[in-house]
Amino acid sequence: MLQKLFSPKSIAVIGASRDPGKTGGVIFENLINGGFQGRIFPVNPGYTDIRGVKCYPSVQSIPEDVDLAVVVLRSDLVERAIEDCAYKRIPYVIIVAGGFSETGEEGASLERSILRIARESGIRIIGPNTVGIYLPSVKLNTALTPMDRVNFPGEGSIALISQSGALGLLMMDGMAEIGTGVSAFVNLGNRIDLDESSLLDHFASDQKTNAVMMYIESVSNGRKFYEALHRISEKKPVVVLKSGSTTESARAAMLHTGAMMSDDAVFHGVINQAGAVRARDETELYDFARALAYSRPLLGDRIAVLTTAGGAGVVSTDLLTSNFNGPKMLLATLSEKTRKQIAEFMVPFGSNSNPIDITAEGSVEQYSSILNILVHSGEIDGVLAFALPQTPRMNAGVVDVIEKYSGEIPIVVGVIGSRLARPLLFEFERRKIPAYPSIGRAVSSLKALRTYWKHRGDGHE
Amino acid sequence: MSDAPVNAIVGHESKRILSSFGMSVPKGMVSSGPDDLPDFKGPYAVKVSDPSILHKTEMGGVILGIQRQDDLRSAIGKMQSRFPGSPIIVEQMIESGIEVIGGITSDRQFGQVIMIGTGGVYAELFNDRSFRLVPLSKKDALSMIEETKLSRFISGFRGITISVDAFVDFILKVSNFALRNRELLMGMDMNPIIARGSSFTVVDVKIILKEGVNGNDLLKER
Numbered sequence: 001m002l003q004k005l006f007s008p009k010s011i012a013v014i015g016a017s018r019d020p021g022k023t024g025g026v027i028f029e030n031l032i033n034g035g036f037q038g039r040i041f042p043v044n045p046g047y048t049d050i051r052g053v054k055c056y057p058s059v060q061s062i063p064e065d066v067d068l069a070v071v072v073l074r075s076d077l078v079e080r081a082i083e084d085c086a087y088k089r090i091p092y093v094i095i096v097a098g099g100f101s102e103t104g105e106e107g108a109s110l111e112r113s114i115l116r117i118a119r120e121s122g123i124r125i126i127g128p129n130t131v132g133i134y135l136p137s138v139k140l141n142t143a144l145t146p147m148d149r150v151n152f153p154g155e156g157s158i159a160l161i162s163q164s165g166a167l168g169l170l171m172m173d174g175m176a177e178i179g180t181g182v183s184a185f186v187n188l189g190n191r192i193d194l195d196e197s198s199l200l201d202h203f204a205s206d207q208k209t210n211a212v213m214m215y216i217e218s219v220s221n222g223r224k225f226y227e228a229l230h231r232i233s234e235k236k237p238v239v240v241l242k243s244g245s246t247t248e249s250a251r252a253a254m255l256h257t258g259a260m261m262s263d264d265a266v267f268h269g270v271i272n273q274a275g276a277v278r279a280r281d282e283t284e285l286y287d288f289a290r291a292l293a294y295s296r297p298l299l300g301d302r303i304a305v306l307t308t309a310g311g312a313g314v315v316s317t318d319l320l321t322s323n324f325n326g327p328k329m330l331l332a333t334l335s336e337k338t339r340k341q342i343a344e345f346m347v348p349f350g351s352n353s354n355p356i357d358i359t360a361e362g363s364v365e366q367y368s369s370i371l372n373i374l375v376h377s378g379e380i381d382g383v384l385a386f387a388l389p390q391t392p393r394m395n396a397g398v399v400d401v402i403e404k405y406s407g408e409i410p411i412v413v414g415v416i417g418s419r420l421a422r423p424l425l426f427e428f429e430r431r432k433i434p435a436y437p438s439i440g441r442a443v444s445s446l447k448a449l450r451t452y453w454k455h456r457g458d459g460h461e
Numbered sequence: 462m463s464d465a466p467v468n469a470i471v472g473h474e475s476k477r478i479l480s481s482f483g484m485s486v487p488k489g490m491v492s493s494g495p496d497d498l499p500d501f502k503g504p505y506a507v508k509v510s511d512p513s514i515l516h517k518t519e520m521g522g523v524i525l526g527i528q529r530q531d532d533l534r535s536a537i538g539k540m541q542s543r544f545p546g547s548p549i550i551v552e553q554m555i556e557s558g559i560e561v562i563g564g565i566t567s568d569r570q571f572g573q574v575i576m577i578g579t580g581g582v583y584a585e586l587f588n589d590r591s592f593r594l595v596p597l598s599k600k601d602a603l604s605m606i607e608e609t610k611l612s613r614f615i616s617g618f619r620g621i622t623i624s625v626d627a628f629v630d631f632i633l634k635v636s637n638f639a640l641r642n643r644e645l646l647m648g649m650d651m652n653p654i655i656a657r658g659s660s661f662t663v664v665d666v667k668i669i670l671k672e673g674v675n676g677n678d679l680l681k682e683r
Binding site for chain 2: 218219222223226254255256257258259260261263265266268269270272273455
């Protein structure tokens with residue numbers, strides 16, 4: 001489902017403009033500059049061409065099939081445009097304009113009329129009141145934001161669904177910081193037709209998507225959302241950031257159960273019951289999504305910490321084994337045999353028991369040998385590995401080592417610092433190894449990984 | 462407190478309903494006065510049974526730990542004078558254990574939900590609870606227990622252990638009750654539920670029905 005929406009070969013821009021100060025001008029320009037890999041048909045009866053591209057007076061006059069229409073008209077002109085799209089048999093329409101149900105009854109009535117046409121014709125709608133979609137695989141970007149204002153991520157394996165357009169764009173800008181890619185971005189807007197549940201169903205079967213992150217303020221249908229979230233979570237991880245979760249339910253105070261209920265508590269239950277993972281801010285959203293999209297399944301609680309800085313190991317241990325940002329995890333207990341093997345690859349004053357500290361004397365080769373011992377020990381379920389290239393015998397080669405063993409066991413990486421650390425962070429990301437610029441973020445992401453796999457790995461009845 | 466008429470069932474009748482759904486409740490009887498005494502052994506609890514009273518304990522509507530028949534008579538008399546016209550019930554007190562709160566209510570976005578948490582008179586203060594949508598699977602019940610501090614008692618804490626199987630079984634009974642009566646129920650409070658070993662006894666329960674529904678409709682669902 002929704003196939004043509006996410007890989008359109010041709011787009012009509014209804015309301016395209018030559019005026020770069022107008023919405024229809026910016027969006028058309030973005031589409032052209034973005035290098036969309038299909039055909040673009042501007043529609044505006046006032047022009048014969050826009051920036052050298054032939055312009056059509058109506059969608060009906062476009063001589064080819066159109067997969068997707070982007071409607072950039074004022075709200076009062078949209079209904080007519082949707083009728084035209086129905087006549088032209090365009091399967092998907094993005095309605096950019098605001099001025100609908102968010103403004104009052106008149107706008108809500110417009111939405112109902114549009115939805116009626118959509119239901120009769122089979123058109124599926126995104127919006128209204130949306131910045132639309134961004135699909136790096138076909139270089140499609142319907143966002144209004146000029147490309148020089150925010151960075152758009154490259155192609156990746158994480159889908160982003162956002163109810164808010166502005167926050168969605170900012171989050172993409174944030175993800176682009178270390179080069180995280182997306183498989184698709186969709187801004188739901190007023191979601192009169194396609195909502196978060198239908199998109200979860202789509203991404204569940206989308207080959208390009210390994211994990212989904214979503215920002216929502218409310219759900220259009222609670223039960224439907226829960227069912228969709230439950231379905232997709234059996235196949236791939238979803239991380240959810242929901243705002244407005246502190247609203248207390250005012251009614252039902254005649255019961256303790258009612259008094260103790262809050263939107264937050266219920267939503268927490270829904271997320272856990274569905275087997276999804278909850279984030280509390282935008283950083284957690286993409287941190288957790290990266291761990292879940294990139295790492296192998298984390299099927300147990302026994303974690304080995306490997307470091308060249310003793311302090312990082314100790315802080316990690318504190319956070320891992322406490323309730324910090326998620327369930328308590330276990331510092332794996334290593335056998336006498338394993339510890340003896342490990343001791344051979346470190347200086348005598350290092351620590352061969354968990355957390356394993358090979359100290360500033362440690363080399364990339366020793367790091368590799370110890371990872372090899374750990375992976376084959378059968379005594380651990382995952383590794384929190386610190387890649388700290390600042391000491392003399394460490395270098396960027398540690399990325400190759402961690403990449404090699406990431407294929408065998410889940411590894412979450414901590415990178416601390418800036419000068420040598422930042423390029424390393426980019427390199428891990430490029431190779432789709434989850435790496436984080438702080439101990440806390442690395443531990444939280446490891447816990448998110450465990451939370452998802454604990455639910456899924458335990459098997460469903 | 463709301464002045465709107467509430468279609469609530471409390472006391473003896475609400476416990477009879479839970480009992481018919483396989484949940485344990487203490488032995489009890491409705492007493493018409495100091496001379497109307499139970500035929501079961503003590504120790505006893507005397508409680509006012511009035512749906513309009515949410516915090517019975519604070520209102521002086523609960524007298525616990527009564528051993529002697531004389532004390533029982535005077536407790537019933539005291540309760541009658543404190544709450545003229547309200548029904549008074551006498552119950553057999555059960556062995557102490559962990560106080561659990563359980564309930565059913567409706568969320569505006571997700572519909573019928575179940576809550577389980579640390580119960581007792583301070584339940585709202587501790588706010589240690591977990592919610593799930595109805596119906597629940599066994600796995601849901603387990604993860605619900607894990608989310609609360611009650612999970613500490615599964616492996617034993619300060620000499621008290623509660624059976625995880627019995628706990629799951631209890632939660633699934635609540636889920637079953639909620640599901641079967643979905644069209645009739647507004648909500649339900651069970652507080653406290655006394656848990657110890659594999660026994661889960663609902664000591665106090667308030668069932669709120671939708672308008673026009675009465676308790677007998679619920680019983681027929683079985």
